[in-house]
Amino acid sequence: MFERLKSLWVIGTTVGALAFLVPSLAIAQSDPLPSWNDTAPKAAIVEFVDKVSKEGSPDFVPEPERIAVFDNDGTLWIEQPMYVQLAFALDRVKAEAPSHPEWATTQPFQAVLEGDMKALTAAGEKGLLELIMATHAGMTTAQFEKIASEWIATARDPRFKKPYTELVYQPMLELLAYLRANGFKTFIVSGGGIEFMRPWTEKVYGVPPEQVVGSSIKTKFAMKDGAPTLFRLPEVNFIDDKAGKPVGIQEHIGRRPIAAFGNSDGDLEMLQWTTLAEGPRFGLIVHHTDAEREYAYDRKSEFGHLDLALDAAAINKWTVVDMKADWKQIFPGN
Amino acid sequence: MFERLKSLWVIGTTVGALAFLVPSLAIAQSDPLPSWNDTAPKAAIVEFVDKVSKEGSPDFVPEPERIAVFDNDGTLWIEQPMYVQLAFALDRVKAEAPSHPEWATTQPFQAVLEGDMKALTAAGEKGLLELIMATHAGMTTAQFEKIASEWIATARDPRFKKPYTELVYQPMLELLAYLRANGFKTFIVSGGGIEFMRPWTEKVYGVPPEQVVGSSIKTKFAMKDGAPTLFRLPEVNFIDDKAGKPVGIQEHIGRRPIAAFGNSDGDLEMLQWTTLAEGPRFGLIVHHTDAEREYAYDRKSEFGHLDLALDAAAINKWTVVDMKADWKQIFPGN
Known part of the structure; x- marks a missing residue:
C-alpha cells in the first residue's frame, strides 16, 4: 500500500511530458552488462x-x-x-576442537587441526563427509544459521584478504x-x-x-x-x-x-x-x-x-x- | 520492459488530479473478503x-x-x-487395468476394480501406498504431468457433479x-x-x-x-x-x-x-x-x-x- 501511494505521489508530481522521456533516457544511458x-x-x-x-x-x-x-x-x-564451504568446515573444526579433545588424535580432524592438507586429502570423500556432519549437524536450524552468518561476515579469503561475499x-x-x-x-x-x-x-x-x-x-x-x-x-x-x-x-x-x-x-x-x-x-x-x-x-x-x-x-x-x-x-x- | 512502457503510457495519459483519486476510490469500493x-x-x-x-x-x-x-x-x-488424489489413483487403476490382467485377482487392485471399499479400507496404508506407486510411478515427470492434467480437467466430484478445481x-x-x-x-x-x-x-x-x-x-x-x-x-x-x-x-x-x-x-x-x-x-x-x-x-x-x-x-x-x-x-x- 505504501509503495502504491509512493508511486502515485511520483505520478502526481511528474508532468506527463517528463514521464514520456524516461524510457528512452533509461535505454540510452544504461548498458545492463x-x-x-x-x-x-x-x-x-x-x-x-x-x-x-x-x-x-x-x-x-x-x-x-x-x-x-x-x-x-x-x-x-x-x-x-578450496570450496568456501570447506574453508567454513575447517574453521568450525578449529573452533569446536576445545570441546572435542579426541579430535587431536582422530582423522580427519587431526589433519585439519595440524593443517596437514596431505592427510586431509588422503581421508577422501568419506573424511570430508565426516567433517561436514561434525560441523553442520547436531544443532537447530536457527543455531546453524547464526553460525554460518557469523562466519561469512568475518572469514577472509587467504589470497585476496577479503570476505568471500566480495569475491563474487x-x-x-x-x-x-x-x-x-x-x-x-x-x-x-x-x-x-x-x-x-x-x-x-x-x-x-x-x-x-x-x-x-x-x-x-x-x-x-x-x-x-x-x-x-x-x-x-x-x-x-x-x-x-x-x-x-x-x-x-x-x-x-x-x-x-x-x-x-x-x-x-x-x-x-x-x-x-x-x-x-x-x-x-x-x-x-x-x-x-x-x-x-x-x-x-x-x-x-x-x-x-x-x-x-x-x-x-x-x-x-x-x-x-x-x-x-x-x-x-x-x-x-x- | 513492455509492462514498464505500459505503465508509463498510463501515467502519461492520466492527469495528476485523477491519479490522486485512485487510492481512496479503491479502498472505498472493495471488500477484499x-x-x-x-x-x-x-x-x-x-x-x-x-x-x-x-x-x-x-x-x-x-x-x-x-x-x-x-x-x-x-x-x-x-x-x-475421499481425498481427490485418491479418486485420481482409483480412476488410474481402472484406466490401466487392461494392461494389468493380474490386478483382477490381486489386492488392493481387485478391490478398486470391483468398487469394494470395504476391502480397500482393509488394505490399509500399505495397500494405499501400493496403489499410489502403481499409478504415480513408472513414467517420466512429463508423462505424469500430462496424465494428472487430463484427469483434473475431466474428472467430476460424485456429489456436486463438478470438476474438483471448482470445489475450492x-x-x-x-x-x-x-x-x-x-x-x-x-x-x-x-x-x-x-x-x-x-x-x-x-x-x-x-x-x-x-x-x-x-x-x-x-x-x-x-x-x-x-x-x-x-x-x-x-x-x-x-x-x-x-x-x-x-x-x-x-x-x-x-x-x-x-x-x-x-x-x-x-x-x-x-x-x-x-x-x-x-x-x-x-x-x-x-x-x-x-x-x-x-x-x-x-x-x-x-x-x-x-x-x-x-x-x-x-x-x-x-x-x-x-x-x-x-x-x-x-x-x-x-
Whole structure:
C-alpha cells in the first residue's frame, strides 16, 4: 500500500511530458552488462533475453516460465583454493576442537587441526563427509544459521584478504539483475549446502532463500520445552550435484528452466536438462582462464572437472565464457 | 520492459488530479473478503494483515518475510468423500487395468476394480501406498504431468457433479489474493503429491509450481536417446504431513512463515512452527461445520483427525473458522 501511494505521489508530481522521456533516457544511458566485454558471450546473452522477453517475438516466453538456474561455486563466486564451504568446515573444526579433545588424535580432524592438507586429502570423500556432519549437524536450524552468518561476515579469503561475499563475480551479478529486470526468476542450484548459502544469497545475489536449491542433511521437527525446533541430523538428505541437479530443480521449482549457468562437469546434467528441449534455451559455462585476476584451471585440472561439460558445450552450442577475454572486471569494486 | 512502457503510457495519459483519486476510490469500493461474514475470523485476518503490512506499525514485517503457508485438502478444496488424489489413483487403476490382467485377482487392485471399499479400507496404508506407486510411478515427470492434467480437467466430484478445481473454497481464494495484494508470498504445504498439484495450482489458486510443497516419490535423471528425462521411481522420497510439514517448509522455503492455514491434525506441527515464535504470527483452522453446503466433520470424526489441532488452537489462540457461520459462500460461482 505504501509503495502504491509512493508511486502515485511520483505520478502526481511528474508532468506527463517528463514521464514520456524516461524510457528512452533509461535505454540510452544504461548498458545492463557493463563488466562484460563486447565479445560473443555478451551478444549471445542479450540476443537470448531479447527474443524471449519481447512480446510478439516468435520465441517469446511468458514471464512465469522464464526460469534461470545458476550454479554457485565457480559460477557466481570463487571456488579456489578450496570450496568456501570447506574453508567454513575447517574453521568450525578449529573452533569446536576445545570441546572435542579426541579430535587431536582422530582423522580427519587431526589433519585439519595440524593443517596437514596431505592427510586431509588422503581421508577422501568419506573424511570430508565426516567433517561436514561434525560441523553442520547436531544443532537447530536457527543455531546453524547464526553460525554460518557469523562466519561469512568475518572469514577472509587467504589470497585476496577479503570476505568471500566480495569475491563474487561482478559480471554475474549484473547478469542476475539483467535477467530479473527482464522478467526472469533466478534460482541458485548448487552442490553446496542449502542452509550454508541461504543466510546471505538475498543480500549478495538478490536471490531469496526460497529460490536456493542445494545439498542438505536431514532435519527433524520436535517440540522442546513448548518451543518448536528443527534439529539438524548427521545424515545426508540430498546431494544436489551432477545428475542430482535436475532432480533438485524438479523438486524445488517444478518447471524446466530455460537458461542455465555453470562452470564444471557437476553442472552438465543441469545444462542438459535445461537446454535439450523445445523452445528457446540458453546454456553458459564460465571457463576460468585468468590466473592473474582470479584463477586459471582447465579441463585437465583435477579441481575443475570440466572435461564432459566443455565437450557438451561444443556439441550443444552452449556459450563458453573465457573469463580473461570476456570479462572487463572480475570482482565488485575493483 | 513492455509492462514498464505500459505503465508509463498510463501515467502519461492520466492527469495528476485523477491519479490522486485512485487510492481512496479503491479502498472505498472493495471488500477484499466479500465471501466472509463479518464475524471474528474475518476481523482477525484483516487486523493481522494490517498490522504486519503497514509501514510504521510496531508489528511491521518486511515484505520478503511475509510468508503464508496453506494446507490444501480440506483447507483450500474439498476432501470428502475421499481425498481427490485418491479418486485420481482409483480412476488410474481402472484406466490401466487392461494392461494389468493380474490386478483382477490381486489386492488392493481387485478391490478398486470391483468398487469394494470395504476391502480397500482393509488394505490399509500399505495397500494405499501400493496403489499410489502403481499409478504415480513408472513414467517420466512429463508423462505424469500430462496424465494428472487430463484427469483434473475431466474428472467430476460424485456429489456436486463438478470438476474438483471448482470445489475450492471461495473465501480461501479471496484470502490468498488478499494476502498477495498485501505483499505476502503464498505457498501450498500439503500432504498431497507435489506433482499432482503443480499442473493446476497456478491457474486455480494463483500459486506457481515453485511455491508448492508436497509429498513426493524419488525421481532419477537419465539421458534417453539423447534426450534428458526425469523418471518417477516407485519409492517414497518425502511425506509432507504432520511433523514433516515444518521440514518441508524449511527445505523449500528456508524461512519461517508468519501465517499458516490448515484444517486437521496433519497441520498441527506446521501451525506450531509458524506461530510459536517471536513477532506477529497468525494461525487459522478451517472447521467443517456445514453438512448442507459442504460437509460437517468434527474432532470425533475418524476422517477429520482434528482433535489435537483444536485443542492447540484454544491454547495458542489460533483463529477457528466455523464454515457454516463464517462463510457466506463456499464454492465459487454459487
